[in-house]
Amino acid sequence: MSATAIWxxxxxxxxxxxxxxxxxxxxKEFYARIERRNAELNIFxxxxxxxxxxxxxxxxxAIAAGDALPALAGVPVAxxxxxxxxxxxxxxxxxxxxxxxxxxxxxxxxxxxxAGAIVLGKTNCDEFAMGSSNENSAYGxxxxxVATDYVPGGSSGGSAAAVAANLAVAALGTDTGGSxxxxxxxxxVPALNPSYGRVSRYGLIAYASSLxxxxxxxxxxxxxxxxxxxxAGRDPRDSTSASVPVPDYVAGIGKSLHGLRIGIPDxxxxxxxxxxxxxxxxxxxxxxxxxxxxxxxxxxxxxxxxIAAYYIIATAEASSxxxxxxxxxxxxxxxGATLIEMYQKTRGRGFGAEVKRRIVLGxxxxxxxxxxxxxxxxxxxxxxxxxxxxxxxxxVDAIVTPTSPVPAFRLGERTANPLQMYLxxxxxxxxxxxxxxxxSVPSGKTASGLPVGLQIYGPAFGEDRVLHMAHAFExxxxxxx
Amino acid sequence: MKISREDVLKVAALAxxxxxxxxxxxxxxxxxxxxxxxxxxxxxxxxxxxxLTQVVAASADxxxxxxxxxxxxxxxxxxxxxxxxxxxxxFRVPRVIEK
Numbered sequence: 001m002s003a004t005a006i007w008x009x010x011x012x013x014x015x016x017x018x019x020x021x022x023x024x025x026x027x028k029e030f031y032a033r034i035e036r037r038n039a040e041l042n043i044f045x046x047x048x049x050x051x052x053x054x055x056x057x058x059x060x061x062a063i064a065a066g067d068a069l070p071a072l073a074g075v076p077v078a079x080x081x082x083x084x085x086x087x088x089x090x091x092x093x094x095x096x097x098x099x100x101x102x103x104x105x106x107x108x109x110x111x112x113x114x115a116g117a118i119v120l121g122k123t124n125c126d127e128f129a130m131g132s133s134n135e136n137s138a139y140g141x142x143x144x145x146v147a148t149d150y151v152p153g154g155s156s157g158g159s160a161a162a163v164a165a166n167l168a169v170a171a172l173g174t175d176t177g178g179s180x181x182x183x184x185x186x187x188x189v190p191a192l193n194p195s196y197g198r199v200s201r202y203g204l205i206a207y208a209s210s211l212x213x214x215x216x217x218x219x220x221x222x223x224x225x226x227x228x229x230x231x232a233g234r235d236p237r238d239s240t241s242a243s244v245p246v247p248d249y250v251a252g253i254g255k256s257l258h259g260l261r262i263g264i265p266d267x268x269x270x271x272x273x274x275x276x277x278x279x280x281x282x283x284x285x286x287x288x289x290x291x292x293x294x295x296x297x298x299x300x301x302x303x304x305x306x307i308a309a310y311y312i313i314a315t316a317e318a319s320s321x322x323x324x325x326x327x328x329x330x331x332x333x334x335x336g337a338t339l340i341e342m343y344q345k346t347r348g349r350g351f352g353a354e355v356k357r358r359i360v361l362g363x364x365x366x367x368x369x370x371x372x373x374x375x376x377x378x379x380x381x382x383x384x385x386x387x388x389x390x391x392x393x394x395x396v397d398a399i400v401t402p403t404s405p406v407p408a409f410r411l412g413e414r415t416a417n418p419l420q421m422y423l424x425x426x427x428x429x430x431x432x433x434x435x436x437x438x439x440s441v442p443s444g445k446t447a448s449g450l451p452v453g454l455q456i457y458g459p460a461f462g463e464d465r466v467l468h469m470a471h472a473f474e475x476x477x478x479x480x481x
Numbered sequence: 482m483k484i485s486r487e488d489v490l491k492v493a494a495l496a497x498x499x500x501x502x503x504x505x506x507x508x509x510x511x512x513x514x515x516x517x518x519x520x521x522x523x524x525x526x527x528x529x530x531x532x533l534t535q536v537v538a539a540s541a542d543x544x545x546x547x548x549x550x551x552x553x554x555x556x557x558x559x560x561x562x563x564x565x566x567x568x569x570x571x572f573r574v575p576r577v578i579e580k
Binding site (some may be wrong): 305312339383 | 484488489491493495496498514518519521522524527532533536559560562563567572574577580
């Protein structure tokens with residue numbers, strides 16, 4: 001076994017079935033890889049070897065007993081640090097949760113482990129999932145494994161990088177305005193943001209509750225489908241999880257794309273898109289046409305208002321969700337003479353710059369006298385953006401866009417101007433506001449070798465379609481365009 | 482200028498957030514840029530448009546509420562372990578009621 005080889009889910013299964021390796025040996029191999037690379041890449045914030053080896057031994061015992069193995073038996077996975085793991089440090093990339101160990105597991109983690117997956121540890125991210133470069137982590141930025149002077153994207157940069165660096169077979173991330181898809185694009189791995197309500201968020205530490213979702217990263221669209229099949233579905237512990245039936249996403253792939261209508265929004269190809277990204281996306285669209293898709297030009301006229309609406313809604317919800325971090329129940333406390341002073345000092349020192357900026361903005365847009373002008377207006381514009389998608393899906397089966405207008409940028413290059421950083425989320429926040437699923441798949445590389453991501457949007461609960469398209473695109477050589 | 486230092490201080494007080502003098506200046510300037518950008522929304526007429534608060538209701542049928550059943554969690558000891566100043570079964574905070 002090579003020390004850097006890619007392992008996909010079927011490869012893990014066939015190696016276990018053939019007794020070429022045990023689950024315990026595979027976990028040991030992945031920890032050895034992490035040991036070699038983590039000091040440089042800063043992907044893992046915490047490792048959970050005790051729990052991982054215990055789970056591996058269970059898988060090995062099942063193999064020895066000749067039991068039927070579940071879908072993810074022995075598959076080493078990484079979990080973003082905003083997702084609760086019982087007894088394993090969960091910091092959200094923040095100082096304010098330093099040392100916090102949840103007393104319970106998120107449902108997505110429970111479901112992964114029930115399917116035999118092995119949680120290796122927790123991945124670095126922008127603090128409370130707020131950021132597009134991973135530079136807002138209190139524990140230092142992740143480096144992009146493809147080019148280590150570059151950001152991995154954010155906020156789920158650690159999860160994307162863990163898969164890209166072959167330090168995990170699959171990983172869970174979270175997406176509020178693009179935080180799964182954009183790092184997937186920057187690191188060159190498939191990354192799915194499922195429909196709002198598709199995956200339970202019980203145990204996900206909230207950023208913006210009307211937008212937050214959990215979704216998978218993996219090496220192939222097929223592996224993304226396997227992980228989604230495991231984590232999707234209604235959970236009585238999350239009232240926003242939908243009871244829409246979960247199809248077998250893996251069985252749904254492999255069909256022809258012939259006759260599928262793909263909508264290309266003119267509004268997504270205006271100014272601001274990097275010329276190399278545009279070229280690779282055009283090539284990606286041409287490849288989909290070659291596979292039998294019919295290109296349809298569409299309009300999504302409210303796109304230009306998406307960023308403004310998103311940053312109102314997301315920061316407003318964040319200012320409310322983050323009120324709970326006050327030095328009383330978890331994390332470090334900074335003493336004060338009064339209760340209020342203790343709150344103020346704990347929060348002032350515990351939160352990083354971007355989180356404080358968003359709390360201030362969110363509190364402002366919700367405050368007396370401004371609520372109608374900002375928050376209510378933002379929600380009305382959200383209605384119009386959701387309508388753009390609904391109307392588009394009356395004419396087309398999927399919408400194809402770039403994931404990000406730019407490829408990965410250098411560490412430190414964009415930190416001075418927060419608004420500029422926000423504007424680059426344009427292609428992902430629209431789908432976040434509308435609640436629809438979107439996958440980013442690798443679509444070639446720039447001349448300097450940086451991955452470009454092509455995004456495929458489907459209608460709500462149309463994950464089967466976007467996965468099937470992503471798989472066909474990948475099989476036809478999309479990554480090498 | 483859409484937002485003053487005083488606005489930032491007022492909002493920071495509402496959010497129980499201590500900010501340094503320098504942070505107040507930085508955030509004032511950033512928020513000014515962002516709020517100016519957000520003014521873009523005034524270009525669209527939204528009269529008669531309903532606000533969208535929750536997408537799941539529009540895309541799924543799920544309004545089902547479960548029975549409200551009390552389940553013992555028995556995690557008090559574990560939860561208190563992570564608290565900065567626990568005194569079982571309580572969280573201790575600075576005095577809020579005068580003697």
